[in-house]
Amino acid sequence: MEDFLYVGKDVPRTAEINKVTGRAVYIDELKRPGMLYGKILYSRYAHARIKSINTEKAKKLPGVKAVITGYDIPDVRVGFMEDQTVLKRDVVRQYRDEVAAVAATSREIAEEALDLIEVEYEELPAIFDPVEAMKPGAPLIHELDGHGRPVKSNVLPLRWTLNVGDVEKARRESAYVVKDSLTTPWINQCCLGTSGCVAEFDSVNNLTFYSQTNVIFGAKQRISRYFAKIGLKDKKIRVINPIVAGSFGTKLDTDIYEFICIQLALKTRRPVKIQFTREEEFRTLPPRQTTRFEIEQGCDKNGMLTFRKAEAILDNGAYTSWGATTPSVMMMPISSLYRVPNVYFNAVCVYTNNIYSQAMRGYGNPQASFAVEVSMDHLAEEAGIDAAEFRMKNRNRPGEVTPMGLKITTCPLDRCITTVKEKIGWDQKRGKKNGRGVGMASLIHVAGGARVYLSDGTGIRIKVDENGHVDVLSGSTDQGQGSQTVLAQIIAETIGFRPEDINIIFGDTALGLWDAGTHASRHTFIAGNAAIRAGEKVKRQILELAVEYVPKLLKSDFRKQKKKDPDFHEPELDFTLIDNPEKLDIKDRMIFAKKAPENPNFRIDVARVLNRALNVGNGESKTVMAEVFWDPPTQMLNSEMKGNWSCTYAFGTTGAEVEVDTETGEVKILKLVAAHDVGRAMNPTLVKGQIYGAAYIGVGFALTEKLQVVEGRVMNPNLRDYKVLTALDDIPVEAVIVEDPDPMGPYGAKGIGEPGLVPTAPAIANAIYDAIGIRFTDLPITPEKVLAAIRAKKQENQQRDA
Amino acid sequence: MKGYDYYKPDTIEEAMKMMSTLDGAEYIAGGTDVMVLIKKKALSPQNLISLRNISELSYIDTDNGLRIGSGVTHSRISESDFIKRHYSALFDAVSNIGSVQVRNVGTVGGNICNAAPSADTLCPFLVFDAVVLIAGQKGEYQLAIDDFLLGPNRVALAKGEIVKGINLPALGANSGSAYIKHTRRKAMELPIVGIAARIDIDAKGHPNDWKEAFRRIDDISDMLRLLEKERFVCNDARIAMGVVAPRPIRAKKAESALQGKVISEGLLDEIGRIAASESQPRDTLRGEAWYRREMVHVLTKRAVLMALERMIHADSSNNPKTS
Amino acid sequence: MKREIAFTLNNEEIAVEVEPNWTLLYLLREVLEMTGAKEGCGVGECGACTVIVDGNAISSCLYPVMEVEGKNVTTIEGLSKEDGTLHPLQQSFIENNGVQCGYCTSGMIMSAKALLDKNPDPTENDIRVSIAGNICRCTGYVQIVESIRKAAEKMKNT
Known part of the structure; x- marks a missing residue:
């Protein structure tokens, strides 16, 4: 293994020291002079016609600076499918529809003003079940599409179909076939900091927008399109990221509250902040949507997969955000997790009067992998093969191209499976059906970017000043994963500085070069690749300066020494050792000659060289600066939904050991082992942090979390009733880093942001089956469901025996 | 938030006087319920009268029974070794209310006066036959906890009255108790069902060191079999159930079914079944009625078992004095 | 109807005018501009606003500011030493x-x-x-x- 100074080391995340001293500035801490507070009035119905809105009383409340409705702002459409307006003035289609907004001198006054707005509604029939909504003749949620054309169905005009090989033929020829139906619930991403933004216009309507977005240039583009529609076409827009308190998918799209905030700022000529309460966060933030899967797969008599067919229905809610594109990622495990030659996948997103949906960590993969992996266990049982062996037989291997066109380069899935088997005690514990059980599930995920936009690139600019300080300007963002630290490690390693010398500046469209966003587990891989390339350029520049200035520095040193000590003899030095940048290197801030690394004369602090070389005056001062835009060599999915959209793919396996209390239905997790292929771990402690955190969310997905939406209304909009796990819900999770350096990865790294979540729920479901012989296909697996199933099974057995 | 003024009387008398003179006044103790209600606009007081600084409400007296001032926080109760050992069900309840942050300010008086159907301390107080000590206009008087609780968030307090404390009678020599809070998570929870049990054993006719034989047994079923074989009889029992009725209630039929009977596994299962039949749970988003009823069955059995185990393992030399 | 209260904040005695209906969190964040304590839910269900009062961790979002009188409050801002050394x-x-x-x-x-x-x-x-x-x-x-x-x-x- 190569000898690295910083890559692969547990460098502490000192860059974020303000987070432990209370000085970090999130959106909630951000104040601008004269800033007002915005609040939004939401619909009181899931579906209704607005008959009238009266804002007069609210406007008269002292401290209120603006009250706006859909009649006060341009009637233009926004959103992924342009299927909604910023403020709704004719029809509301969900409880979270924004009907009016207020800007006032304090939050309290703004809230009070909301109570004074009178809205008269005429309730309309609503539809909450996507299956009902798909039926011909179902009432239409939208009568016109974004372009004003009549709409015929509640099914979104997005085609998510993949068809490879001959599934029907393969089914006929299969020795074993299983079919399962599975459902997953609404999940609130539950960032600990609630959503918020600040909009501020200057005197001529140029906008500075402080946003939590994790795609700053995407946000800028959406605002820019909006500006074009509302007559602000030529105005400048700057999007700035404060420190972001979690994202988990919520910050991909520009939310409606952000457009409202912009309108309030425009109207009042003052900076305006909107910051959600926790209740608003639950009621109005687009969650991960519900999904129903029908999955069927088969294998031959040797246990080799023959086909997989899956159909999914996603409840889109009333409008469309990026959540509607999650089928593109669902397709990945459906088509490419384990080798399966014939694949059919089809997904539909359906409008209903429920809360509209957005993406969440894993982007559809957790839902689809739940379907695939529960079905895999089912099929293994049907075929009479051990579930781990079944997976090993069908595992992905390096060099293969999957039915979706994914080119698998590195793939240590075999090691992930065997590691889990060993650590969970598979052979000793599996198949006992005594209330305790073990189960496993694996995953495939993009780990080298994901080309969802035309460009999946990122730009990075590195500049080094005369003090040896390195500033890195990047258009990426960080939501808490520690990107600054990892990027600093990579750059320090590449140039030869120390991580603490590297100052990373993220999240400012005015400073950073374009970036596709910190999503899809892409940051370390993509930005790392760009950083290495830019770092190498910077290093070359420094070494060129060194060739010129090291001899000068040495000579001046010798002169000085001679002045002090007349007996000093200048050493005879072979300057040909350093007469070319190729002959020099930098490590740990020291420049040295490659052929004489220990020669003390040629070991010079890089800062000395920079100090001497940069500000020489006489009109010849120089800069050390390089920028690189790196766009990975990948493809967008084509119309057949095929394409190698990531440079590389991550694999992993999670094993679970559970104990089921057959009297209460409670599931206790005795052990979780999460073995993940990370290419090379840039910072093992941070990598584990990603795995632990994701696994925990996965356990919540499996057992406790569900946004309870009843007839369109969120019924558990608080942290007491929405069951995010606490520190006392001790899940003994062991994170195992499986390394297989990726040739395309920066120093071999793959992305690891999302994978830990993906296989957790199916591993737990499979372990429960192993414990009690009941297959759960509806998440979360609550004690009620477990106990009811145990009872039903008992009854079934009794009837059979009788 | 609507404005209100805030008063901090030092004595009960002063507090009651303020209550009678100030408009729109409410008492506030730890504030973990009141402040939430105010924030949610479910309560809009003009004046808050804090009971936190009244020193005469913050006593724990363990001489002959247990007397707790209403201003005592859950944390203080959970730090008491005496309560943990002897009034174990109360310890169970207070040590898992909300979070440390809630327990550090939430008071026992607040918990009983808020009288949520899920209030954790109420089931233990019911099984300990607790008596509520009330400071009223005409002086102090006492009310059995069972009579104090009227319904969801409703208690038998006249306007201005203050719960001064709660008195728990001394326990018998062979008494054990437990409270089981059934939750989805392990913290930050209200119970889906809460069950408290207290059981007293008649050890007459058994050797003084009868517990020794039991202490060597690890398996709980073996312990039960031995109790049955040696014909240990339940002297007295209380079972209380939370979240299965408008207010926490006693399972009186289950209690009588236990009374005077030889302890056995079959009996405990029967007790659970009876308690379940006495519960009247509802379907809510926090839990379904059928499931709650099932849990009453299972947890009653488990709570009684836990109480028995604790009784057996309690250090008899440290038992509270009997009256 | 502002009232003055005096208490010890991070080892410093301070006196400050408050509205009786404020919470301690409001005083810290909005008035004293010490924003280390966060408002994650506002109703004591997330712990982000935790500070220490007289040795006990409490949710400052539910703590009436008037109760702070005479007490000893420690926030995250008071943890590191004056020279910046971290706790x-x-x-x-x-x-x-x-x-x-x-x-x-x-x-x-x-x-x-x-x-x-x-x-x-x-x-x-x-x-x-x-x-x-x-x-x-x-x-x-x-x-x-x-x-x-x-x-x-x-x-x-x-």
């Missing part, structure tokens, strides 16, 4: 990845400090109980527990 807990959270997005961190550290001040040698369960009221969505708590455990060890040995 062992702060240092440990940085070193052991106990911090991700950081929004729970102030409250988490204050809960941990309240624990260690009373119990310098906590078990893992003691640690988990002490932070059970502090919700974290990023870390799965593993490295937070680790951070607290290692800080405790360090504090014991110095």
Whole structure:
């Protein structure tokens, strides 16, 4: 293994020291002079016609600076499918529809003003079940599409179909076939900091927008399109990221509250902040949507997969955000997790009067992998093969191209499976059906970017000043994963500085070069690749300066020494050792000659060289600066939904050991082992942090979390009733880093942001089956469901025996 | 938030006087319920009268029974070794209310006066036959906890009255108790069902060191079999159930079914079944009625078992004095 | 109807005018501009606003400001030394990845400090109980527990 100074080391995340001293500035801490507070009035119905809105009383409340409705702002459409307006003035289609907004001198006054707005509604029939909504003749949620054309169905005009090989033929020829139906619930991403933004216009309507977005240039583009529609076409827009308190998918799209905030700022000529309460966060933030899967797969008599067919229905809610594109990622495990030659996948997103949906960590993969992996266990049982062996037989291997066109380069899935088997005690514990059980599930995920936009690139600019300080300007963002630290490690390693010398500046469209966003587990891989390339350029520049200035520095040193000590003899030095940048290197801030690394004369602090070389005056001062835009060599999915959209793919396996209390239905997790292929771990402690955190969310997905939406209304909009796990819900999770350096990865790294979540729920479901012989296909697996199933099974057995 | 003024009387008398003179006044103790209600606009007081600084409400007296001032926080109760050992069900309840942050300010008086159907301390107080000590206009008087609780968030307090404390009678020599809070998570929870049990054993006719034989047994079923074989009889029992009725209630039929009977596994299962039949749970988003009823069955059995185990393992030399 | 209250904040005696209906969190964040304590839910269900009052961790979002009179309040801002040296807990959270997005961190550290001040040698369960009221969505708590455990060890040995 190569000898690295910083890559692969547990460098502490000192860059974020303000987070432990209370000085970090999130959106909630951000104040601008004269800033007002915005609040939004939401619909009181899931579906209704607005008959009238009266804002007069609210406007008269002292401290209120603006009250706006859909009649006060341009009637233009926004959103992924342009299927909604910023403020709704004719029809509301969900409880979270924004009907009016207020800007006032304090939050309290703004809230009070909301109570004074009178809205008269005429309730309309609503539809909450996507299956009902798909039926011909179902009432239409939208009568016109974004372009004003009549709409015929509640099914979104997005085609998510993949068809490879001959599934029907393969089914006929299969020795074993299983079919399962599975459902997953609404999940609130539950960032600990609630959503918020600040909009501020200057005197001529140029906008500075402080946003939590994790795609700053995407946000800028959406605002820019909006500006074009509302007559602000030529105005400048700057999007700035404060420190972001979690994202988990919520910050991909520009939310409606952000457009409202912009309108309030425009109207009042003052900076305006909107910051959600926790209740608003639950009621109005687009969650991960519900999904129903029908999955069927088969294998031959040797246990080799023959086909997989899956159909999914996603409840889109009333409008469309990026959540509607999650089928593109669902397709990945459906088509490419384990080798399966014939694949059919089809997904539909359906409008209903429920809360509209957005993406969440894993982007559809957790839902689809739940379907695939529960079905895999089912099929293994049907075929009479051990579930781990079944997976090993069908595992992905390096060099293969999957039915979706994914080119698998590195793939240590075999090691992930065997590691889990060993650590969970598979052979000793599996198949006992005594209330305790073990189960496993694996995953495939993009780990080298994901080309969802035309460009999946990122730009990075590195500049080094005369003090040896390195500033890195990047258009990426960080939501808490520690990107600054990892990027600093990579750059320090590449140039030869120390991580603490590297100052990373993220999240400012005015400073950073374009970036596709910190999503899809892409940051370390993509930005790392760009950083290495830019770092190498910077290093070359420094070494060129060194060739010129090291001899000068040495000579001046010798002169000085001679002045002090007349007996000093200048050493005879072979300057040909350093007469070319190729002959020099930098490590740990020291420049040295490659052929004489220990020669003390040629070991010079890089800062000395920079100090001497940069500000020489006489009109010849120089800069050390390089920028690189790196766009990975990948493809967008084509119309057949095929394409190698990531440079590389991550694999992993999670094993679970559970104990089921057959009297209460409670599931206790005795052990979780999460073995993940990370290419090379840039910072093992941070990598584990990603795995632990994701696994925990996965356990919540499996057992406790569900946004309870009843007839369109969120019924558990608080942290007491929405069951995010606490520190006392001790899940003994062991994170195992499986390394297989990726040739395309920066120093071999793959992305690891999302994978830990993906296989957790199916591993737990499979372990429960192993414990009690009941297959759960509806998440979360609550004690009620477990106990009811145990009872039903008992009854079934009794009837059979009788 | 609507404005209100805030008063901090030092004595009960002063507090009651303020209550009678100030408009729109409410008492506030730890504030973990009141402040939430105010924030949610479910309560809009003009004046808050804090009971936190009244020193005469913050006593724990363990001489002959247990007397707790209403201003005592859950944390203080959970730090008491005496309560943990002897009034174990109360310890169970207070040590898992909300979070440390809630327990550090939430008071026992607040918990009983808020009288949520899920209030954790109420089931233990019911099984300990607790008596509520009330400071009223005409002086102090006492009310059995069972009579104090009227319904969801409703208690038998006249306007201005203050719960001064709660008195728990001394326990018998062979008494054990437990409270089981059934939750989805392990913290930050209200119970889906809460069950408290207290059981007293008649050890007459058994050797003084009868517990020794039991202490060597690890398996709980073996312990039960031995109790049955040696014909240990339940002297007295209380079972209380939370979240299965408008207010926490006693399972009186289950209690009588236990009374005077030889302890056995079959009996405990029967007790659970009876308690379940006495519960009247509802379907809510926090839990379904059928499931709650099932849990009453299972947890009653488990709570009684836990109480028995604790009784057996309690250090008899440290038992509270009997009256 | 402003009232003046006096109390000790991070070892400094202060007197400040407050509205009686403020919470301690409001005073800290909006008036004193000490924004380390966060408002994650406003109703005592997330722990992000945790500060220490007279040795006890409390949710400052539910703590009536009038009750602070005469008390000793410690916030995250009062943990590091004047020269900027971090408290062992702060240092440990940085070193052991106990911090991700950081929004729970102030409250988490204050809960941990309240624990260690009373119990310098906590078990893992003691640690988990002490932070059970502090919700974290990023870390799965593993490295937070680790951070607290290692800080405790360090504090014991110095």
